[in-house]
Each structure stands twice: as C-alpha cells, then as structure tokens.
Amino acid sequence: MPRRNLLWLIAITLISLLCYQRVQRNPYGRVLGDAMGKIEQRHLEPIEPLDLFEGAMDGMLGQLDDYSAYIRPADLQEFHETIDQQFSGVGMEVGLDPKTRQLTVLSPLVGSPAYVAGIRAGDHLLRIDDSATQGMPLKDAVGLLRGEPGSAVTLTIQHEGEEKPIELKITRAVIQVDTVVGDTRNADGSWNFFLEGRDRTGYVRINSFVDKTVSDLQQALEWLQEHEMRGLVLDLRDDPGGLLSSTVDVCDLFIDSGVIVTTRRRDGRISETYEASGNGPFTDFPMAVLVNNYTASAAEIVAACLQDHHRAVVVGQRSFGKGTIQEVMDLENGCGAMKLTTASYWRPSGKNIHRLRNADDKDEWGVRPDEGCKVVLDAEELAKWRLWRQHRDIYKPNGVAKPAEPFVDRQLMRAAEYVEKTNDVR
Numbered sequence: 001m002p003r004r005n006l007l008w009l010i011a012i013t014l015i016s017l018l019c020y021q022r023v024q025r026n027p028y029g030r031v032l033g034d035a036m037g038k039i040e041q042r043h044l045e046p047i048e049p050l051d052l053f054e055g056a057m058d059g060m061l062g063q064l065d066d067y068s069a070y071i072r073p074a075d076l077q078e079f080h081e082t083i084d085q086q087f088s089g090v091g092m093e094v095g096l097d098p099k100t101r102q103l104t105v106l107s108p109l110v111g112s113p114a115y116v117a118g119i120r121a122g123d124h125l126l127r128i129d130d131s132a133t134q135g136m137p138l139k140d141a142v143g144l145l146r147g148e149p150g151s152a153v154t155l156t157i158q159h160e161g162e163e164k165p166i167e168l169k170i171t172r173a174v175i176q177v178d179t180v181v182g183d184t185r186n187a188d189g190s191w192n193f194f195l196e197g198r199d200r201t202g203y204v205r206i207n208s209f210v211d212k213t214v215s216d217l218q219q220a221l222e223w224l225q226e227h228e229m230r231g232l233v234l235d236l237r238d239d240p241g242g243l244l245s246s247t248v249d250v251c252d253l254f255i256d257s258g259v260i261v262t263t264r265r266r267d268g269r270i271s272e273t274y275e276a277s278g279n280g281p282f283t284d285f286p287m288a289v290l291v292n293n294y295t296a297s298a299a300e301i302v303a304a305c306l307q308d309h310h311r312a313v314v315v316g317q318r319s320f321g322k323g324t325i326q327e328v329m330d331l332e333n334g335c336g337a338m339k340l341t342t343a344s345y346w347r348p349s350g351k352n353i354h355r356l357r358n359a360d361d362k363d364e365w366g367v368r369p370d371e372g373c374k375v376v377l378d379a380e381e382l383a384k385w386r387l388w389r390q391h392r393d394i395y396k397p398n399g400v401a402k403p404a405e406p407f408v409d410r411q412l413m414r415a416a417e418y419v420e421k422t423n424d425v426r
Contacts, residue, residue, distance in 0.1 A: 057070035061340070065341050067322070067339070068338070068339060068340050069338075069339045070336060071338070071339060075336075076336060079339075083210070084211070085176065085208060085210045086174065086176050086210075087174075087175055087177075088148060088172050089145050089172055089175055090117075090172055091108065091109040091111075091112020092115075092145075093106040093108075093109070094141060102124050103124065105119055105120065105121055105123040105124075107121045107394045110188075110190070111189075112173070113170045113173050117168050119155075119168070120160065123160060124157070124158040125141070125157060126157070127154075127156035128141065128145060128153060129144070129153060147172050148172065149173055149174050150173075152171050152172070153169075154167055155170060179213045179216065179242075180205070181205050182204065182205070183195050195412075195416055198420070199230065201419055201420060202229040202232040202233065203235065203412075204217065204221070204224075204232065204234055206236055206239055206302075208239060208298075209239075209242030209299070210242055210243060211243065211246060213242070213246045213250065214253070217253065221253070221282050225282075229285065230423045231286035231287065231288075234288070234290065234306075237292040237294065237411070239294075239296070239298075240294070240297060241296050241298035241322065242297070244263075247302060251276070251301070251302055253280055253281060254282050254312070255276045255283060255305065255311050256278060256280055256283050257275075257276050258348060259273060259274070261274050261304075261305060261345050262350075263325060263344065285423075286418070286419045286423050287312035287419065288312055288313050289306055289312045290315050290316050290415050291316045291318075291367055292317050292377070292382075293320055294320060295316075295367070296320035296321075300319045303319060304348070304351075304353060305347070307370065308349045313373055314367055314368070314369050314373060315373040315375060315411060315414050316415075317369065317411075318368050319366040321353065322355070323344050323345050323352065323355075325341070325344065326341050327342045373414060373415075381410075388409070
C-alpha cells in the first residue's frame, strides 16, 4: 500500500474513533441520527434530509431561550446585513400605504443611488423590473430591490402629484444605514443635531449599535460642542441593541472611570469586566437618556451605565429587560449557523438587567427611569409618536414634506426640561 494512502487510512480511523467516542458520551446524538434515517426511509411522503436537519435544529435551539435560534443558510446573509446595518441595494426606505396597500417610498437615503436618481419620499413604486408590486409582500419587494453591487434594476415610479409614471434604471451599490441620527433634516439632507425649538439643546438618537456607531456619534458630539451645545438628550427609545464592543465604546465617551458592564457565564461568576479608559471626551455637560419598553440589550447597557455613574438621568419608562449575549457559530458544510446565548451582562452596580420568563414587575430587571422622570406612553400615543418621528426623519430632495399631524412628545419634553434646568443651575 502506498505510504500516502496508509496515512489517509490512519487519519480517517482516528477521526472515526473520536466521533464514536463523542456519540458514546452523548447517546442522544446517535438516537437522533437513527430517527432521521428512519423518517427519511419510511415516512409516507418523501422528505429531504436537509429539511429534517433544519427541523431538528429549530427544535433544539427553540428549547433553550427566547434569543437562541437556528439560522438557515438562505437567511444567513440577511441576518448579517441586519447586524451590520449594511447591504447592497438602491438605498431607500419603503413601506405599504395603509389606504391603498401600494408600495411607497418613505425616504431615499442621502447619497444613495435612489437619491441621485431623483426618487422622492411619497413616490409610489409600481414595478421592480418586470414584477408589479401591487399586493406584493414587503419582504419580497425588499428582496428584489437588493442585489449585487454594480447590478442594475429598473423601477417604475409614480411621483406624488404627477399623472404619468416614469422608468428609472438604477445601479445598486453598498448602502450603510445611519445608526446615529438627529431631530430633523437640514436642507442638504444631513442631520440637525439640535433639538428644534430649544436653546442649543443637543439631540442624538441611536437606532442600533454597529461598528460605525461610535465614530458617527463622536462626530455628532464634536459638531454640537463646536456649536456651543448646552446639554444633550440621548434617545435610545425603540433601540433593539447590537454589538457589545460598540456599546462599551459609546459608554467610554461619557464617563471618566469605573466599570461599564460585566458579563457572567452559566456558573454565575464574572467572566469579563469592561472598564472606562479614563479618556472620555464628553463628560462635563448635562445629559438625559430616553428609554421605553422597547429599549433593549446593548441600549440598556448604555442607559444603566450612565445612570449608575450618575452621568445622566433616565427618562421615559422601564426598558425591555434583555440582558443576555448571543454568539453566532457557523456550522460545518454550509449548514447555516447557531445564534446561541452564552452569557449575561450586569450593571456597574452589580444589579441584574435580564428579565427571566417568570419575572414580574417587582423583580430587579431592565432600567427604570429616575425619580420624577417616569413618563409612560400608552399604545395609542406610542403609535402616534412613531408616525410623527418617522415623518420628521423624511428627507425630500425635490420638495418640502407635508406638515406632520400635531404631536407633543412628552418623554422628549421632560428630558429636554431636565437638561436645560440643570444647565441653568450650573
């Protein structure tokens, strides 16, 4: 036997022994494989082995907690795009008109191919290449708008107030979604980070925490300081979280020293402690943080850190209570990935953030507003706030947006009042 073949045989034998030993340690793996084989061979209707595997993965991960999940190969790219807030497409936010159910442009992203082509907020999107959009699910439409950078797509657009639709051929490009935004748009489409109607009160909203969030936030804060900001409202409402590393760096901008957050594994002991570098450049102005019951995960870390260090007051209502960390683990042979909960994170004070399944309002979880800063919006008022906020975010490159329905953001007003009052006392 040639030496090379002999080496291969030895290697295969060793691998087989290791796999056998692993199965012996966990006999359920062998049973699962046997069950899949019997189903594949004997079920009344034929079924693909991959479908069986994916169903088994869904079942296993679904037994763990609310945030562990199996990610199918077909969904993996979309998952990473959501995490990174980066994708390839034409660069516009779309939604369904609630009255006509017609696909409608909410806002072109400034500088994107859609923006350059002259697409406006309020435009109806009638066709994407040869596909009519009437009745098309929003997810399917978004999938057609996205594609490889450099590829072209033809859109049939009905401009608001015009009779005839037009066709626009647009080349897709890599799009990065803003995660750090202001109160309103300037004439050139950039964000205005001062709160409208207030005396130099800064306003910064973070939609999620990704790699570029820290640099974008620092740039916005430097601009505000150059223009004599008197205090800051940091809006984390509806922020679902994001990267732990980005979260730690954001906190580090605002505090002088001390613990930002700690993480613990399943034995309950602290596994990681993240501390301030001592080089925070934005530590000396009044500050309020806005949260609501959809402020979660990484956003809760920021609110808890600034509250525990008495750097800012927290205004709004109790946050969601998502205090666990998920790691994404790729599976072999292109079989997708697991999003697995591997740790929990805790406030600088040592208090818990995560809301357990059986927790009630009296238990310690989430981030509560400071004394006198609780402002609760009911479901109807929350829905109105979201529509009002969405309208203020719209940028129309070829016109002025219609006035929004009158709305008073009571949570924002309370935060601004605190910042301004604190600055006057100083």
